[in-house]
Amino acid sequence: MPFFRSADQGEGSDWARQLLDSGVLPSYSRGSYIGISALKNSDVLTAVSHVANNVARFPYAIIDEKTGTIVQGNELDYLLNKKANTAMDSYHWKFAMTVNTILTGDSYTRIVRDPLTDKPALLEFYLPSQTYVDDSHADALIYEFTPNNSNKTIVEPAANVIHWKFFSYDGVHGRSPLLSLRDEIGLQESGIQTLKRFFKSGLKGSILNAKGKLSREARKKMREDFEFAQEGSSGGSPIVVDETMEYKPLEVDTNVLQLINSNNYSTAQIAKALHVPAYKLAVNSPNQSIQQLNEDFIKSDLPYYFAPITAELQLKLFDDLERHQWRFEVDSRQETGLTVDDAKKAVEGGLLTPNQALIESGRVPVDNPDMDRYQSNLNTVFMDKKEEYQAMKAAKGGDMNDNRFGNATDNDDAQPKTD
Structure with missing residues (x-):
């Protein structure tokens, strides 16, 4: 981030405050409870590491809005879950983005797009100290990236920048939760x-x-x-x-x-x-098992971080047509998905196909056409057929099976004999 700014930056650009907030300039009135120096506190280090690890370790899936299934083979899946750029794998990219967002309130990544297709090709991570946000026009933000040991400044519009902020009161700048501590x-x-x-x-x-x-x-x-x-x-x-x-x-x-x-x-x-x-x-924690506490953390606390992340990814990585077709979700089903008993009940109740139950429980579906068919048992009848079913039951002398109600067996094709 350059220390010297031209006079035409606009009155709305408080670059000195941004330098203080991001830790480039020392702010003695604030002490050492924000920025990298906050990690000297063991509790802050443990909490930040725990959150960053959970944000980074779960895969980010692209979901079809109509079918609710995961879109396979998309290039964005490779960028977000495998390799973000030539120097950084996706886990450490998400980890570093989360750490900086918590410590300073903001984290930034430049989207390098394919010149032919205009699709995202690389995700370049920049520290807050290497980034300047020109907010003189709130509806047309400009991001300036100055890499270390470089005199070159890269200027990008907001559409080409992934900007994470977990708490924001103006929608432009983030605020670190450590400021409240x-x-x-x-x-x-x-x-x-x-x-x-x-x-x-x-x-x-x-x-x-x-x-x-x-x-x-x-x-x-x-x-x-x-x-x-x-x-x-x-x-x-x-x-x-x-x-x-x-x-x-x-x-x-x-x-x-x-x-x-x-x-x-x-x-x-x-x-x-x-x-x-x-x-x-x-x-000391409540009288709950570690598994219960962990599931509650993933379902109740992590959405505080996941929701702004997936919203930002959806806004910056999708075009308008794709946003109508797809959405981003954090795939945590391996830990919070259906249990074996719940999956079995969902299949037997006709709510899910066997393959859908496998997916919802965090398992790989089976390549078998029968696994994509809804199943049911022979002991149920439609409500509007109940009276007719009771009459047929009486006519058959108590026989419960009848092929007209979908509950007949192989030996029920013959009509009941009459004297």
């Missing part, structure tokens, strides 16, 4: 610093009584001499004093240290803001 992260860091000062203080937690009345200079000189005399001593070494002074160590209130060490408030707030299960950050 300033006090919580500060409280956690203060507790850690208190513990560090305690363990580093050593002999300073004590009282040195001297006989007689000492001036301020004399007290200072006596303390310095005492500390100098004890330099180099290890833990447990004896402390030597003469008869003119009395050394008394201060008693430490271990309850305060225990409170600092066991305070889970900040950790729970970080988990809440980033939509991460608290147990992932070593906070």
Whole structure:
């Protein structure tokens, strides 16, 4: 991102604020709770890694709007799930995009299109510090990319840029959730610093009584001499004093240290803001199994990230005709799909074909025409045929099978004999 801008950038382009927000220029008033420096906090690192891994590990599928089936063999499937560009696989592309979106509020990828077909050919990832957004005209955004060690700036319209933002109040710029955690992260860091000062203080937690009345200079000189005399001593070494002074160590209130060490408030707030299960950050979780917690995370929390991602991909990677035909979805069926029992019930109830049940449970369909046929049992009858069915049952003397109702067996073709 260039540091110097021409005067014709427009009044709406607050490029200095963008430099501060993206971490290119230091902002001391904000501390270290956003940007890359926020990863120094272990809770933030764990939460961001957990979200980014889940966003990146699931494949992104193209779904046919009419049939609901996955469109196979599309080139976009290769870009999003296999190889994004010549230097980056798709997993690390999605991982890096997610990390930057959480830490800075925005992440950017330039779409390199095929000059002949105008279809996406490569997805070039750029850091927020390498990207400038000209928002002087909100309905015609301009993105400027300046790669590292390059004097060349690439200018692209919004249609050629994938711009992830999980939270936005204007639809143009994103906002990092870490901005809401300033006090919580500060409280956690203060507790850690208190513990560090305690363990580093050593002999300073004590009282040195001297006989007689000492001036301020004399007290200072006596303390310095005492500390100098004890330099180099290890833990447990004896402390030597003469008869003119009395050394008394201060008693430490271990309850305060225990409170600092066991305070889970900040950790729970970080988990809440980033939509991460608290147990992932070593906070006690409800009485649920790990499988239940993981399914709830995928179904309830990850859509907060998946919905803006798939909406942006659909807007930028599809043309207008394709948007009417297809949509993007994150395929998480291997973990949240139908169980074996649910799939079996859906097939027996005529809701799904066997192949559809395999797909909905995260399995590969079978190349067998019979697996694409709806199945049913012979123990049901249509409601509007119920009375006729009961009359036929009585005429047959209680025989339940009749080929007119779709529940006959091979031996039911003959009509009942009459006397």
